[in-house]
Amino acid sequence: MPRSLNFRQIEAFRAFMLTGSTIAAADMLNTTQPSVSRLLSQAQSASGLKLFNLNRGRLNPTPEAFRLFDAVRRHFLGLDQIEQTIAAMRKSGTGLLRIASNPTLGVGVVPRAIAAFHRRFADVEVSLATIGSRHVREGLLNGMHDVGITTAPLCFPATEFEVDVLCETEAVCVMSLNHPLAASSHVSAADFARFPYLGFDGGDTWREIMSQLNVKPPSVIETTYSATVCSLAAAGVGLGVVDPFIARFMANQVHIAALKPTLSVRVLAAYPRHVARSGLTTTFVEVLSDQFSEQDRRRPRNLLKRSA
16 A cells, blocks of 8 residues: 655665765765665555666666656755755854845945955845834844944934944034135034034034034034935035935045044944844944945045144
8 A cells, every 4th residue: 555755765865866876875975776676665655656677676666756756856856955054153143134224334344344344254144224224223123133333323212222333433513615614624613603504304413512612603504315415415415414324425525524523433333132133244244344444444544633
């Protein structure tokens, strides 16, 4: 009576069909030729099909055997894919890295870090979402991203997130290349009383500083992203305050000056606490941190030089 084939019988059948002989199949399975012959006989008996013809001491597969082999081959293809996935995970920790970055970092530093990371893990799929900082936080909470990279002072409750500070630097002032202050290496808060201020929707820290110092720009033009602030500054609309990363990215379009008083900028890497960090996530953040260190080493010494 036909019965189900066990895995060893199917494995022996596959090895025989691939190699064409019981001796080669035994070598493939690291077993003996009599063991393979016994498993093939059991497979034929269990299937209730005529799988082989014996001709001059040699087994020849029947049409039924070839049809069965098609199904077995598809089955083992799935197993091979599982093995490949396991091998990739042993090498890199997981097969997918999902990064969320605010636009400021998503146009410069993060892509360079991804390029360096990809040279080491070419088989890993990387997803980069360049989104607003509020959406970075929401995506982490909803399990859409493995790590969020941002410069915004977001609220990351310790119960929900782990946060690393990757870099701490200072914000800069940007303006058009022919602006009246373009010859200056630094800009004071008082200077903003003379020119329109390019700020962010809903307010920002530099606007609070000006308010504390009783500095009131003649007008305020609000926008959403730092890149837009730089574009407005390049067009001669006014003075903007942005982090140095986007400013350097657009350095051929704007003049960059230091601020007095200074305004600290921190780059944060945030991780959801409810998901353990993968090996890939940890490695990528290390690569990104190296990018910040390298960028600081390559920065021209006269850039943002302060007056005594």
